[in-house]
Amino acid sequence: MRILIIGGTRFVGRHITEAALAAGHEVSLLHRGQTGPGLFPEAEHLITDRNGGLPVLRGREWDVTIDVSAYLPAQIESLAEAVSTGRYVFVSTTAVYDAPGKKEDFTEDAPLAGLDGPVPDTVTGATYGPLKVLCERTAVERFGPGTLVVRPTYVIGPHDYTGRFTYWVNRIARGGEVLAPGDPSAPIQVIDGRDMAAWIIAMIEKGDGGTFHAVSPRPPFGFADMLEAILAEVGPPGTTLTWVTGDFLRAEGQDGRTLPLWGEDDDSTTINTADPSAAYDAGLEPRPLARSVREIREAEADFSVATTITPEREAEILAAWHAR
Numbered sequence: 001m002r003i004l005i006i007g008g009t010r011f012v013g014r015h016i017t018e019a020a021l022a023a024g025h026e027v028s029l030l031h032r033g034q035t036g037p038g039l040f041p042e043a044e045h046l047i048t049d050r051n052g053g054l055p056v057l058r059g060r061e062w063d064v065t066i067d068v069s070a071y072l073p074a075q076i077e078s079l080a081e082a083v084s085t086g087r088y089v090f091v092s093t094t095a096v097y098d099a100p101g102k103k104e105d106f107t108e109d110a111p112l113a114g115l116d117g118p119v120p121d122t123v124t125g126a127t128y129g130p131l132k133v134l135c136e137r138t139a140v141e142r143f144g145p146g147t148l149v150v151r152p153t154y155v156i157g158p159h160d161y162t163g164r165f166t167y168w169v170n171r172i173a174r175g176g177e178v179l180a181p182g183d184p185s186a187p188i189q190v191i192d193g194r195d196m197a198a199w200i201i202a203m204i205e206k207g208d209g210g211t212f213h214a215v216s217p218r219p220p221f222g223f224a225d226m227l228e229a230i231l232a233e234v235g236p237p238g239t240t241l242t243w244v245t246g247d248f249l250r251a252e253g254q255d256g257r258t259l260p261l262w263g264e265d266d267d268s269t270t271i272n273t274a275d276p277s278a279a280y281d282a283g284l285e286p287r288p289l290a291r292s293v294r295e296i297r298e299a300e301a302d303f304s305v306a307t308t309i310t311p312e313r314e315a316e317i318l319a320a321w322h323a324r
Helices: 012-022 073-082 128-143 164-174 193-206 223-234 246-251 266-273 277-281 289-299 311-323
Strands: 002-006 026-031 044-047 061-067 084-091 148-152 154-156 177-181 190-192 210-214 240-244
Touching (some): 002 012, 012 193, 061 193, 084 193, 128 148, 164 223, 190 193
Parallel strands (some): 002 061, 026 044, 084 148, 154 190
């Protein structure tokens, strides 16, 4: 098949591109050329900013278009005006759900978030989910009911520029006393980007559409379960987890950027209780978390993000916690 990937050189898009090429498909990548120079020489590279018009797509045809970089419904509208494609795949998020409608094992038909007032043109923490809802609706309206909508929670794996899960792999691999944030039972779900990518390609090869949760594992699975799994795989002997309450951490100026994946309130953790049955029945097969941990550590042992807590600050907070 001829596959056009909108944003196919960075993290999720990169894994989808790798999966498409590995399956023998003819791939075109539309991106701004700011990431992955020299990446995927066997693919066609269409260098442009999707927000500045898409004349580069006019007069061309693809069997499938996979979009990993749309955050505003207007971006999908403009893409629909420019591209000629047989099918469309939109990578969305479980943040589309309305907080009161989320409960453990919620399915894809749970109530969605809405916006009050005009559609904003800026993505913030408050508008991210509702804007993705509008993106999904626009996608189905413009590309038809055969559209494939994929809703992951937190995507993990090599090349993750956010470094959220990678932080915990590398921090625990350093050993010692590890600051673990908040409620140990707070739910968490992840999906290895490579598994999601391979499944998306398999879905388009079968011609399947619909809306699916791309998440792992099935609930219940808590933050402690995740950190213990990482500890078992890469933690040196003597490594310990010290759980520090959310109130204490907030008073110390910590948040979900300094301690990644920490859900600072109940609403932010409910997205991690999605029922993955539909996707699993459709062939999604997440690898064991231990394997992802091992492979991330092997590939990115030196990777870090500037916003995460420093070892010195972590030690200070742990000392204050023990002295309280």
